[in-house]
């Protein structure tokens with residue numbers, strides 16, 4: 001991995017980072033507050049108490065060109081995901097619906113965070129010791145890592161950001177290619193088509209790109225990241241602002257979906273996959289833990305039926321593991337839910353029939 005692909009702020013010794021690079025800290029000690037990068041999403045809080053997500057660090061691109069540094073090849077790359085994580089599950093969804101899961105392997109981490117290293121207190125994604133440990137989670141078959149942190153430390157000994165999923169790993173160069181879901185899904189959409197079982201499915205078609213980018217912008221800001229802004233706000237004002245924006249955007253989606261099957265027309269695009277991963281977690285988790293409770297998704301007829309429609313696309317349901325989702329969100333954020341008690345409901349049946357067939361699909 002070329003270190004030039006990392007943002008400078010992740011590679012600099014902490015004390016030399018600029019003030020802006022240092023704002024994602026929450027330590028109560030003012031001296032620590034000024035020198036620590038966020039090691040976890042819940043620490044990414046600005047001085048006004050608003051949640052501010054740190055950008056991902058690894059941005060190399062796999063290409064269909066065999067001469068590129070990361071050429072698209074069968075069996076060379078591996079995707080590490082958590083079933084809990086909406087960003088990682090976007091990528092997993094692409095593996096399934098593009099028919100790439102025989103070409104690119106994947107491994108699911110344990111649902112709940114654990115200690116990532118002896119000798120310090122960091123808590124994050126860990127692998128189980130055996131397949132029997134937790135249904136759905138597997139030990140790392142590639143480098144035998146105990147934690148996702150170990151993958152990052154193998155890829156770059158001087159990396160100092162979050163140890164997040166997804167991680168797209170190159171088995172040949174033993175490094176992280178990319179850890180940003182919005183970029184990984186673009187590679188999976190276009191660069192492996194010579195190997196994919198479903199090469200004609202184009203979720204980023206040229207004639208819709210402007211519309212997709214526009215919709216991704218407000219959906220990311222107000223909904224995908226918006227629920228985190230509600231949940232991780234440390235003050236009332238930024239929480240209320242995030243809730244306001246979230247529900248304006250959900251109302252806008254509901255309106256769009258009253259006229260067409262998907263967000264950018266009567267054709268499935270990446271915008272729908274990106275939105276789906278948030279909607280499927282909404283009533284079960286975000287409404288409760290992140291206080292997004294003005295209205296539930298199942299109270300929006302179009303959004304609810306749309307969520308079921310996407311869930312029922314062949315392959316998609318295998319990317320949703322509600323046990324992992326609930327165990328993680330309710331069990332890995334002790335500052336939000338100190339006792340880690342998992343709410344029993346609502347157990348929505350996303351396989352039940354929907355009314356979206358009323359819109360004819362376009363090509």
Ligand SMILES: N[C@@H](CCC(=O)N[C@@H](CS)C(=O)NCC(=O)O)C(=O)O
Pocket residue numbers: 039040041042055056084085086087088123124162163164165166179180181182
């Ligand atoms: N921008 C990244 C975000 C990834 C991300 O934040 N993942 C979370 C899980 S939902 C994570 O792994 N967090 C680790 C931590 O906070 O320590 C993407 O879209 O891939």
